[in-house]
Amino acid sequence: MKKIPLIILTGPTAVGKTALSIELAKDLNAEIISADSMQIYEYMDVGSAKVTKEEMDGVIHHLIDEVKPDYAFSVSEFQKRANKYIKDIDDRGKKVLVTGGTGLYLNSLIYDMDFAKSNSNSKLREELELELKENGIDYMHEKLRALDEDAANRIHKNNTKRVIRALEVCLDGKKMQDFSTELKYNENYQPIIIVLNRDREVLYERINKRVDLMMENNLIDEVKHLLDIGYDKNLISMQGIGYKEIVKYLEGEYSLDEAIEIIKRDSRRYAKRQITWFKRYKESKWFDLDKYDNSEILKEDILNYIENIFKNV
Numbered sequence: 001m002k003k004i005p006l007i008i009l010t011g012p013t014a015v016g017k018t019a020l021s022i023e024l025a026k027d028l029n030a031e032i033i034s035a036d037s038m039q040i041y042e043y044m045d046v047g048s049a050k051v052t053k054e055e056m057d058g059v060i061h062h063l064i065d066e067v068k069p070d071y072a073f074s075v076s077e078f079q080k081r082a083n084k085y086i087k088d089i090d091d092r093g094k095k096v097l098v099t100g101g102t103g104l105y106l107n108s109l110i111y112d113m114d115f116a117k118s119n120s121n122s123k124l125r126e127e128l129e130l131e132l133k134e135n136g137i138d139y140m141h142e143k144l145r146a147l148d149e150d151a152a153n154r155i156h157k158n159n160t161k162r163v164i165r166a167l168e169v170c171l172d173g174k175k176m177q178d179f180s181t182e183l184k185y186n187e188n189y190q191p192i193i194i195v196l197n198r199d200r201e202v203l204y205e206r207i208n209k210r211v212d213l214m215m216e217n218n219l220i221d222e223v224k225h226l227l228d229i230g231y232d233k234n235l236i237s238m239q240g241i242g243y244k245e246i247v248k249y250l251e252g253e254y255s256l257d258e259a260i261e262i263i264k265r266d267s268r269r270y271a272k273r274q275i276t277w278f279k280r281y282k283e284s285k286w287f288d289l290d291k292y293d294n295s296e297i298l299k300e301d302i303l304n305y306i307e308n309i310f311k312n313v
Contacts, residue, residue, distance in 0.1 A: 006109060006110075006192065007024075007030065007306060008109075008110070008191055008194065010035070010099065010195055011195050011197055012101060012197070012275050022059050023299055026059060027299070029095060030097040031097070032061045032098075033061075033096060033098045035078075035098050036048065036063075036105075038050075038240045039065075040065075041069045041073075041237045042066075042067070043222070044237060044243070045222065046218065046222045047222060047246075049210060050065075062089075063082065063085070072236065086189075103277040109186060110191045110193070110281075111185060111186055113183075124168050125165075125168050128140070137158070140163055140164070140167065141155075141157035153239070156236060158234050193283060194285055194302060195286045196286075198290050200272075204271070207267045207268055210267075211263050214263075220250075223247060227250075242267075
């Protein structure tokens with residue numbers, strides 16, 4: 001069976017994926033599939049640093065503005081939609097470039113992950129529900145965070161059913177971020193994983209500047225608009241970094257300066273977790289962007305790496 005090559009360009013938030021992905025897509029005759037858990041939502045542009053139509057420069061992007069903010073989008077939903085787009089792009093004779101930093105989304109394509117096999121465990125669920133009654137949702141949400149931080153970030157603690165379900169999946173040995181030897185590669189695809197990175201302090205400074213730019217681009221107005229048109233602050237989408245802090249500012253829980261500093265801090269922490277995640281991809285090629293003064297040379301190095309992989313496939 002022919003494997004479809006999946007060129008995956010990833011790296012921590014604010015490292016510089018967007019501009020490079022578009023230039024690579026032009027040279028490769030590729031279409032881009034976004035693997036970003038926030039850019040999937042309509043109306044959430046500033047806080048997600050969403051690629052603009054102008055920045056796309058004619059390159060076709062998929063899974064951008066795919067659903068409304070109140071849609072319960074999941075990893076399995078991403079996998080299903082991405083698989084469909086990948087087949088369509090390949091059928092039209094174009095290459096597939098997946099770009100974004102949401103680790104679970106990438107895993108769902110790189111590895112053989114059948115979400116339908118994650119059956120319920122009624123006995124375990126009963127134990128968790130009893131634990132919930134005894135200790136409360138705050139305790140259970142922190143328990144989930146200790147087991148699967150990404151799931152805890154995606155699932156609001158008020159969504160009790162999803163918290164319990166996520167704990168059930170984790171404790172039943174089917175945690176989706178497991179990088180154990182049992183995790184097999186997806187036989188349908190040939191992943192070519194490229195990870196961009198920078199010096200930690202340089203990256204953190206870029207993150208801080210990005211948050212400042214978000215504020216200049218009226219992130220507050222974007223959050224106000226979302227609330228005004230009826231999107232509840234407790235939605236999963238509204239728990240994204242940048243959105244929940246601005247909501248708390250609007251409610252008077254934070255001063256504006258506090259909200260901005262927390263967004264910067266949590267974005268830096270997220271970048272650190274992303275780097276740890278990507279280090280687990282054994283079949284990946286890392287590019288240190290600080291070593292390149294010229295973006296054209298960087299692009300050529302990456303294109304040469306991809307071409308060499310294609311020769312050996």
